[in-house]
Amino acid sequence: MEHQHIFIEGKDKNAPTLLLLHGTGGNEKDLLPLAEMIDPEASILGVRGNVEENGMPRFFRRLREGVFDEEDLKRRTNDLNDFIEDMSKEYGFDRNHVVAIGYSNGANIAGSLLYHYQDALKGAILFHAMVPLKNFQLPSLDGIPVFIGAGKNDPLIPMDETQELAEELRKSGAAVEEFWTNGGHQLTREEVEKANAWYKTNMI
Numbered sequence: 001m002e003h004q005h006i007f008i009e010g011k012d013k014n015a016p017t018l019l020l021l022h023g024t025g026g027n028e029k030d031l032l033p034l035a036e037m038i039d040p041e042a043s044i045l046g047v048r049g050n051v052e053e054n055g056m057p058r059f060f061r062r063l064r065e066g067v068f069d070e071e072d073l074k075r076r077t078n079d080l081n082d083f084i085e086d087m088s089k090e091y092g093f094d095r096n097h098v099v100a101i102g103y104s105n106g107a108n109i110a111g112s113l114l115y116h117y118q119d120a121l122k123g124a125i126l127f128h129a130m131v132p133l134k135n136f137q138l139p140s141l142d143g144i145p146v147f148i149g150a151g152k153n154d155p156l157i158p159m160d161e162t163q164e165l166a167e168e169l170r171k172s173g174a175a176v177e178e179f180w181t182n183g184g185h186q187l188t189r190e191e192v193e194k195a196n197a198w199y200k201t202n203m204i
């Protein structure tokens with residue numbers, strides 16, 4: 001399945017390709033400034049979600065706020081995984097060296113890629129993410145570095161939801177680092193700076 005997307009070839013061929021996944025109502029270019037802050041030399045694949053909710057792009061359907069259409073999420077996760085594979089052939093980047101940067105709905109589908117596949121992502125930065133699927137058997141994610149940025153006062157995501165996500169990933173072997181601000185659902189500069197430091201230690 002096709003996605004609207006943007007690919008920018010980076011100067012550093014040894015750097016990972018950054019997979020950018022926007023929040024509800026965003027697009028493939030939304031997180032470009034974040035990629036610039038995290039690794040200005042890396043190649044970038046920015047993707048737009050194929051689902052529309054009142055004209056707002058998303059990566060999968062939800063039944064209501066915070067309640068996901070799990071069957072749709074599973075199917076779209078599979079589609080996104082195939083799409084990354086196709087794009088790696090089209091643009092010539094290493095499929096096995098992709099790091100996701102996702103915010104909100106985009107972080108949730110990035111989380112779902114980790115929930116489904118052992119080798120979809122080399123690492124992930126999940127800003128304001130939820131548990132993508134409940135009672136789900138994760139693959140072994142041995143040593144995969146994951147950064148989770150969250151707000152203690154996020155009105156959409158209770159703290160224990162993010163903590164459950166972190167625990168599930170850890171139980172499957174991922175090396176999870178959590179960073180909490182006192183903020184809400186909006187992304188803060190503080191978190192991005194922390195993610196940047198985490199990336200330098202763990203991803204390059």
Ligand code: MLT
Nearest residue numbers: 024062065066104105108
């Ligand atoms: C979701 O539906 O993925 C979450 O509720 C976050 C969002 O509002 O996009």
